[in-house]
Amino acid sequence: MPELPEVEVSRLGISPHLLGRKVTLLQVRQRQLRWPIPPDTLQVEGEEILSVTRRAKYLLIETAPGWLILHLGMSGSLRVLPTSAPLQKHDHLDLCLDNGQCLRFNDPRRFGACLWQERGDEPHPLLKRLGPEPLTEAFDGSHLYKLSRRRKLAVKNFIMDNQIVVGVGNIYASESLFMAGIDPSKAAGRVSKSCYEKLALAIKQVLARAIEQGGTTLKDFTQADGNPGYFAQQLHVYGRAGQPCLRCEEPIKSLTLGQRNSYYCARCQR
Template structure:
């Protein structure tokens, strides 16, 4: 499933082809993805795309009348190219521009979404309760440590909860905990403030590095230009069960935690 770095890479890829362009029409081929596609998105016809932004794993195509919100789900991807480009199976939505280009949304499993937020609307219900963005100044040591107090869930489940911080998906939670030398099964409320300071820094570092490498391609994700994400070449623990730890050579362990596959070094991480 695309995580925050992959969604940010997608945003960066489509932004140059969209900002400043006028929406000619929106073609909805599939009226229901994860949820029904709102017909309110058609109100953007004739309006200029002012910006393309991201909140957590949601992309916002912003105009003066509101925002088309896109979520890639598990297998979705976006491409900007000529409106004459032949359709592929699972091409569900086109945002056609007056310059002859279009933004096309493809999603094989239809777990992605197209939503709407009018310019005068309250924040969408799926957005309103989200925690801070990890790569901003709002995500601090004090924030993470304070939210962790008294919590008995594992620290891995805690940092993956979007109410506390958005976008720390499974791959990057495993990697940040490895770098911080924190065992993923440790109770969130039992981690010291000093260790949360280290973890906060590594969450930022891992996510920024993944964005710089074009995200992580394990199966479905590719960048807007079709190339894979290369951060998978830098993974320390994720997907390496039984292989030697890059620091101490102890075999990496794996276990399901919160229904997600978890990888860690039993020697380095305590």
């Protein structure tokens, strides 16, 4: 599944092609995605695109009446193409622009979404209870420490909770915990404030580096220009079970936390 860096890379890739353009048509070929595409999305037609932003893993395309909300799901991708470009299998949606180009959404598994947020309405239910963005000043070690008190769940599951902090998915949670030297299975309430300060900094550094390098190469993700991300070349623990730790050469271990594979070094992470 594309994580926050991959979604941010997609945003950076499509933004220059969308900003200031007028939407001529929202062409829906498959309405049944994770949720049915609502008829309200057609309000974008005839409107200028004012901004392209991101909240957690959601892309927000702003127009005067409101925002088109896009989510890539597990296998979704976006391309900027000529409207006349031949269709591929699973091309479910085109946002057609006044320059003959379109933003095309492809999603083989159909776990993605295209929804609508009316200007002036209450925040969409999917956006309402989200925690702070990890790359902002609103997120730091004190925030994690305060919310973790008396919490018994594993610290890895704690930082993957979008009500605590958004966008720290499975890959980057494993990498950040390794960088901070914290055992992913340790109870969140037993992690010290100083360790949370290290963890918050690690999360910021890991995500920022991943965005800079184009997102992690996953079988279902390529950038808006068709090139894969490159961060997978620098993963320290994720997907490396049995291989030597890059710090101490102890074999990397794996365990299941919250139905997700987790990777860690038993010597480096306590």
